[in-house]
Amino acid sequence: MTWRQLRVLIQHLPPESSTMTALRNKLSGEELTEQAEKGEPEKGRWSQLEQLTASVLDAVRRLEYVTICANTEKKRDQPEPPTPTPRPGAKPRKPKPKITEQAAERLFELINGGAA
Secondary structure, three states, X not given: OOHHHHHHHHHOOOOOOHHHHHHHHOOOHHHHXXXXXXXXXXXXXXXHHHHHHXXXXXXXXXXXXXXXXXXXXXXXXXXXXXXXXOOOOOOOOOOOOOOOHHHHHHHHHHHOOOOO
């Protein structure tokens, strides 16, 4: 095994591994502060277990939402749909834009030949 292969193996260990914990424990206070300021946890890797846990959480929230909607008579009493658990490296979905009353009227005019 070359030194480069060893370095690559160590760099790709999960953050909770004993080796990565030992490396973090050896850092000085200044180095820890510097890493904390430059850190971007939302870009960090997740293990397969964390990905599966987030998927289960999303599924449970969706089932809860569907159950509430199915047992609610009035549509205005229904809750907002749940937002998915944020994953590292994935941007959150943009909410669908809601059309205003004025925009709906303008669209109705355009559809019915009001542009002429």
